[in-house]
Each structure stands twice: as C-alpha cells, then as structure tokens.
Amino acid sequence: MKKQQVDHVLRAAGHITGESQFIIVGSQSLHGKYPDVADQILTSFEVDLIASQRVERTEWLNAIGVDSQFHETYGYYADAVDLGTATLPKGWKGRLVNLPPGDTDGVRGLCLEPHDLAIAKYAAFREKDLVFTRELARREITSKKRLLELLEQTDITAELRERIRARIHTDFTQPAPG
Numbered sequence: 001m002k003k004q005q006v007d008h009v010l011r012a013a014g015h016i017t018g019e020s021q022f023i024i025v026g027s028q029s030l031h032g033k034y035p036d037v038a039d040q041i042l043t044s045f046e047v048d049l050i051a052s053q054r055v056e057r058t059e060w061l062n063a064i065g066v067d068s069q070f071h072e073t074y075g076y077y078a079d080a081v082d083l084g085t086a087t088l089p090k091g092w093k094g095r096l097v098n099l100p101p102g103d104t105d106g107v108r109g110l111c112l113e114p115h116d117l118a119i120a121k122y123a124a125f126r127e128k129d130l131v132f133t134r135e136l137a138r139r140e141i142t143s144k145k146r147l148l149e150l151l152e153q154t155d156i157t158a159e160l161r162e163r164i165r166a167r168i169h170t171d172f173t174q175p176a177p178g
Contacts, residue, residue: 001028001042001076003035006109007102009047009078012064014107017057021108023050024099025086025120026079027132032097032111034141041135046079052110058082087123089150092116115146119154122147122164130167137171144172 006028013022026048030037046066051057061080064070071077095116099109112120118136121129136142147168151161 001045001047003031003100003102005074005076006031006047006099007104008074009049009064009076010099010104010107010109012070013049013051013061013078014105016063017051017054017060019051019053019057020106021052021110023052023096024048024109024111025050025081025117027117027121029097029111029117030114030141032099032109033114035100041132041139045076047076048079048081048085050081050083055082086112086120087154087156088112088116089119089153090155091153114141115143115150118142118147119150119164122151122167123154123156123160125160125163125167133167134171134174137168138174144168 006024010022014020024032024047026046027042027044028047030042049058049061058080061078062068064078065080066077068077092112095113096110097113099111114136118133121133137144148165151164151168
C-alpha cells in the first residue's frame with residue numbers, strides 16, 4: 001500500500017467514527033517513519049487501526065473492513081483491532097511516530113516505531129511476518145542491537161524469547177537475496 005491509501009483509510013475511519021486519531025499497529029505503520037517506503041515490503045491490503053480516544057468505536061471500522069463495499073471498491077480496507085492484537089515491548093506508546101501529514105481531513109495516525117513493529121511481527125511468528133522482519137533487517141530499517149534490547153522489555157515466555165532472539169540473529173546474518 002502507498003501512504004495515500006493509508007490516508008484514505010484514515011479519512012474514512014474518521015468520518016465513520018467521529019474520531020480524530022487512530023493508532024496504526026500493523027505493517028502499514030512503517031509509513032510513519034518511512035512514508036515513501038517501497039510497495040514491495042508492504043504487501044498487505046489492510047490498515048490495522050485502533051481508535052485511540054474511544055476504543056469502543058474501533059469496531060465501527062468494520063463498515064470499511066474486509067469484504068465491505070469500501071474494500072470491493074478500492075482493494076484495501078481497515079482492520080479493526082485492539083491492543084491485544086500485537087505483542088509489544090514496554091514503553092511502545094511513548095515511541096509512537098506521527099504519520100506525516102496527508103489527505104486525511106485532519107485525522108491523525110500514530111504509528112508503531114519500526115523496532116516495536118518488528119518485535120510484534122517476531123512474536124506473531126507467521127511466515128509472512130518473518131519475511132517482513134527479514135526485509136526490515138536487510139533494508140537496515142531495524143538494528144539488531146535495538147531489537148535485542150526491546151526483546152528484553154517484552155512480556156513473553158522464555159521459550160518464545162529464545163526463538164525470537166535466534167530469528168533476529170538469523171535475519172542479520174543472512175546474505176541479501178541474489
């Protein structure tokens with residue numbers, strides 16, 4: 001997705017909910033720090049959103065969610081999520097990044113900082129997430145040192161922590177694809 005599409009989803013989300021600010025917790029949050037990030041790394045067609053002021057209004061976003069008229073018309077959609085959706089390191093809210101201004105009718109997007117996003121993706125441990133974290137490392141969007149620091153601040157089992165630590169090491173030692 002391009003940033004303009006994220007802006008469109010935010011604009012529609014604001015109109016539906018009356019909210020003026022949303023937290024973007026999925027891969028599209030990369031647009032916060034990297035608004036011109038290449039489409040190849042952001043292959044998903046959804047923007048994972050949480051209404052930041054009145055969280056109960058997040059479910060209203062289903063009106064522009066998967067299989068909605070909005071989705072069928074534009075090919076992308078809002079995914080109404082909650083704070084339990086992502087496993088994040090302590091202090092992540094203080095590291096949120098403002099989505100750069102765009103055509104949002106004044107609706108603000110607060111994006112996960114890329115290292116916090118990567119930790120959430122490592123914790124989810126789905127194949128598509130691991131491809132994503134490998135790309136973040138390869139493009140030097142994340143640093144191994146910072147990821148390992150944040151991993152220690154993440155409330156997860158010791159087994160998962162070790163699996164993620166091993167994956168981080170792998171992501172930063174693999175040669176770039178030929």
